[in-house]
Amino acid sequence: MSDSLSVVVPCFNEEAVLPVTHERLRASLDAIGMLWEIVYVDDGSRDRTREFLLALAAADDRVKVIAFSRNFGHQIAVTAGLNHACGAAVVIIDADLQDPPEMISSMVEKWREGYDVAYGLRTERAGESPFKRWTAQVFYRLINRLSDVSIPLDVGDFRLLSRRAVDAFNSMPECDRFIRGMVAWVGFRQIAVPYARDKRYAGESKYPLRKMIRFALDGIISFSDAPARLATTVGFVSLAIAALVSLQVFVAYFFAHDTVPGWTSTFLAITFLGGVQSLCIGILGEYIARIYREVKRRPLYLVAITANLPEPIEPRARGAARPDGLPGRALSETRS
Numbered sequence: 001m002s003d004s005l006s007v008v009v010p011c012f013n014e015e016a017v018l019p020v021t022h023e024r025l026r027a028s029l030d031a032i033g034m035l036w037e038i039v040y041v042d043d044g045s046r047d048r049t050r051e052f053l054l055a056l057a058a059a060d061d062r063v064k065v066i067a068f069s070r071n072f073g074h075q076i077a078v079t080a081g082l083n084h085a086c087g088a089a090v091v092i093i094d095a096d097l098q099d100p101p102e103m104i105s106s107m108v109e110k111w112r113e114g115y116d117v118a119y120g121l122r123t124e125r126a127g128e129s130p131f132k133r134w135t136a137q138v139f140y141r142l143i144n145r146l147s148d149v150s151i152p153l154d155v156g157d158f159r160l161l162s163r164r165a166v167d168a169f170n171s172m173p174e175c176d177r178f179i180r181g182m183v184a185w186v187g188f189r190q191i192a193v194p195y196a197r198d199k200r201y202a203g204e205s206k207y208p209l210r211k212m213i214r215f216a217l218d219g220i221i222s223f224s225d226a227p228a229r230l231a232t233t234v235g236f237v238s239l240a241i242a243a244l245v246s247l248q249v250f251v252a253y254f255f256a257h258d259t260v261p262g263w264t265s266t267f268l269a270i271t272f273l274g275g276v277q278s279l280c281i282g283i284l285g286e287y288i289a290r291i292y293r294e295v296k297r298r299p300l301y302l303v304a305i306t307a308n309l310p311e312p313i314e315p316r317a318r319g320a321a322r323p324d325g326l327p328g329r330a331l332s333e334t335r336s
């Protein structure tokens with residue numbers, strides 16, 4: 001369907017908000033006037049979320065439900081929704097009404113203008129503690145420094161993706177999924193749609209500090225090799241220090257004669273070997289960073305447009321359908 005819209009809603013213990021969320025979503029989608037479906041993903045809720053969603057689905061076949069066997073986390077829930085969404089454009093929205101469903105129509109407008117990604121940019125963040133805002137700022141500054149893809153500040157997962165952006169996202173089979181980074185990596189034409197972020201409608205945040213730290217680490221480690229390379233820098237610095245110190249040690253031993261027997265060799269061995277060891281760990285880090293990049297099996301590139309070629313050549317995931325008949329992994333395998 002060329003004019004259909006899917007909405008993906010991850011839900012974890014959201015029984016308190018879902019009735020209102022569904023009503024507001026339905027009203028906003030009806031107002032847009034496209035064919036629509038809502039894909040609710042129940043991320044292993046322990047309350048009555050699943051029963052509520054299944055009842056919605058029974059009453060309206062435009063409501064699709066995926067219920068996980070246990071809690072797999074927000075980013076995995078959104079991934080499952082994107083894997084199953086069929087629309088020509090797909091919107092990701094939180095269940096707690098912090099992202100106003102009424103904004104979806106502005107995103108659809110951008111999509112009609114030809115944008116592939118319209119992401120919500122938070123101009124206000126009501127009901128979020130200064131601590132949460134501060135950590136977010138530090139985090140985005142850090143990740144943009146360490147990584148080649150630039151991930152905009154004050155942007156969450158509330159966004160619209162065009163079909164080709166969703167397909168590109170689905171062709172990234174990595175396990176640790178930092179969705180806002182992955183969508184930034186996809187490229188194509190992206191634009192911000194400013195909106196004021198509301199307070200959570202009911203219930204409490206499902207992101208305690210522990211999950212937030214895990215999320216931040218996933219982001220940095222999935223989008224930057226810098227941590228694996230740290231040892232190289234440390235190794236070079238300590239070798240440089242060892243070289244300087246050894247000068248002083250030689251002067252002390254040969255000219256000043258003020259050393260205790262055994263000190264010179266011990267001291268040199270410690271500084272030099274320390275440097276060599278860090279450097280060797282750094283070299284391992286460089287290889288591990290490369291292995292890590294290989295095992296993520298992202299497509300090498302994505303094509304936006306071609307000229308004078310029969311049809312756009314889709315990049316195959318490395319390892320896709322091997323000519324020798326050995327098991328390989330085709331791009332489409334990630335979409336099932």
Ligand code: UDP
Pocket residue numbers: 009010011012013014043071072073074077093094095096098200204205206207
């Ligand atoms: N969520 C989820 N699985 C989790 C945690 C959260 O599916 O393990 C969902 C949650 O139901 C909500 C969205 O992810 O729809 C964002 O979570 P929340 O609003 O609690 O995070 P916050 O807005 O406080 O960062």
Ligand code: MG
Pocket residue numbers: 094096098200205
């Ligand atoms: Mg929230």
